[in-house]
C-alpha cells in the first residue's frame with residue numbers, strides 16, 4: 001500500500017483532513033495547493049464590522065498548510081492547471097506533472113462577478129479578504145440610506161452567511177445610531193428568504209421584526225451604478241446606497257478546463273460514496289462538488305472522512321462502503337449577541353432552535369478551536385448541537401425588545 005500514491009488537490013478544510021487521515025494510515029500522500037495557505041473563511045463574516053483588523057505575516061485568518069498536515073504528507077505549492085485522469089497525472093503550473101494512483105479533488109470554488117453586468121463597479125461582498133476589507137471601509141463612511149444585501153446565484157458557499165451578515169448589519173447600525181436612517185433590503189432569488197424551508201420559517205419573522213424588507217423571486221440581472229439601482233430578471237428594481245451581493249460561484253478553472261465539471265464547473269459526484277461519477281480512483285469533496293448539500297466547511301469535513309475510508313478500502317481490495325450521509329452542522333449568527341444552529345442530513349431536515357446567547361458563544365469558541373480540531377479530524381461541539389435541537393424553540397428573542 002505504501003507505494004500507492006494519492007494526490008490531493010486543495011489544502012482547504014476538506015483536502016487537509018483527507019490528506020491527514022490517509023497519511024496516518026501509512027498512505028503516501030502529496031497535497032497540492034495553489035497558495036500554500038489554509039484559510040478559515042468563516043471569519044470574513046466579522047471583518048466588515050471589526051474595529052481593528054488583525055495583523056500578521058500572511059493572509060488573514062490563515063496558517064501555512066504544511067503546519068496543519070501530518071509530517072508524512074508531501075506538500076507542493078503550485079496551481080493545478082490540468083488533470084489527465086486517463087494518464088493518472090495532474091499538471092502543476094511551473095512544477096511539471098505529478099503522477100498518482102488515486103486523486104482527491106478538493107479545490108473549492110471560484111467567483112464569477114462578471115456574470116452580472118455592473119457588479120464590479122458597484123457591488124461589495126465579504127467572501128474574500130480583499131472584498132471584506134473594502135466593504136469595511138464603505139461601511140465606515142456609511143451615514144444612512146438604502147442598504148441592499150442579495151444572494152445572486154445558487155449554489156454559493158455557506159448559505160446562511162448572507163442572512164447572518166444582514167442581521168449583524170442591523171445590529172451594527174443600531175449600535176451606531178444609524179438604523180432609523182437606514183432601510184435594509186434582502187434579495188432572494190427563491191420564494192422565501194432561505195433555501196431550506198424550516199430555516200426560512202424561523203428567520204423570516206426575525207427579519208421582519210427587525211424591519212428588514214425581504215424581496216423574494218429577485219434574480220439579480222444587473223446593477224446600474226449611475227442610477228444606483230439593482231435590477232432583477234423579473235423586472236423589479238431596488239435602489240441602493242450600499243450594495244452587498246454574494247458573487248456568482250462556479251467550479252475552479254482547473255476543473256472546468258479538464259472537462260471533469262458540469263456546465264458550471266461543479267464535479268458530478270456520487271452523493272454517498274463521493275466517487276466522481278464515471279471514473280475509477282477519482283474522488284471529490286467539499287465545495288467543488290455538485291452534492292445537494294450546503295457548501296460548507298463542516299460538510300467538507302464529514303466528506304473527507306468518507307473519502308479517506310473509501311480509498312483505504314479500495315487499496316485493501318475491498319468495495320468502498322463509507323457513505324457520507326449528507327451531514328451538515330452550522331452555527332448561524334443572528335446579531336445582537338445571538339445565534340442558532342442548522343443541523344441536518346439527507347434524510348432529516350433541520351429544526352433550528354430559536355437564536356440564543358449560548359450558540360453565539362459556541363460559534364465564537366468554534367472559530368478559535370477550529371485550528372486545533374478540524375484539520376486534525378475532530379469536529380467539536382457536536383454535543384452542543386444535539387442539546388440545542390432538543391431544547392427546541394426557546395423563543396428567547398421574542399422576549400427581548402429591540
Ligand SMILES: Cc1cc2nc3c(=O)[nH]c(=O)nc-3n(C[C@H](O)[C@H](O)[C@H](O)COP(=O)(O)OP(=O)(O)OC[C@H]3O[C@@H](n4cnc5c(N)ncnc54)[C@H](O)[C@@H]3O)c2cc1C
Pocket residue numbers: 009010011012013014015032033034035036037038039040041042043044045078079080081106107108109126127128157158161252254285286287288295296297298299300329330331
Ligand atoms: C464568509 C464565509 C462564511 C462561512 N461560514 C461558514 C460556517 O460558518 N460554517 C461552515 O461550515 N462553512 C462556512 N463557510 C464555508 C467554508 O469556508 C467552505 O465551505 C469550506 O472552506 C470548503 O472547504 P473545501 O475544502 O471544499 O474548499 P476550501 O476550503 O475553499 O479550499 C480549497 C483550496 O484549494 C486551493 N485551490 C483552488 N484551486 C486550486 C488549484 N487549481 N490548484 C491547487 N489548489 C487549488 C485553494 O487555494 C484552497 O486552499 C464560509 C465561507 C465564507 C466565504
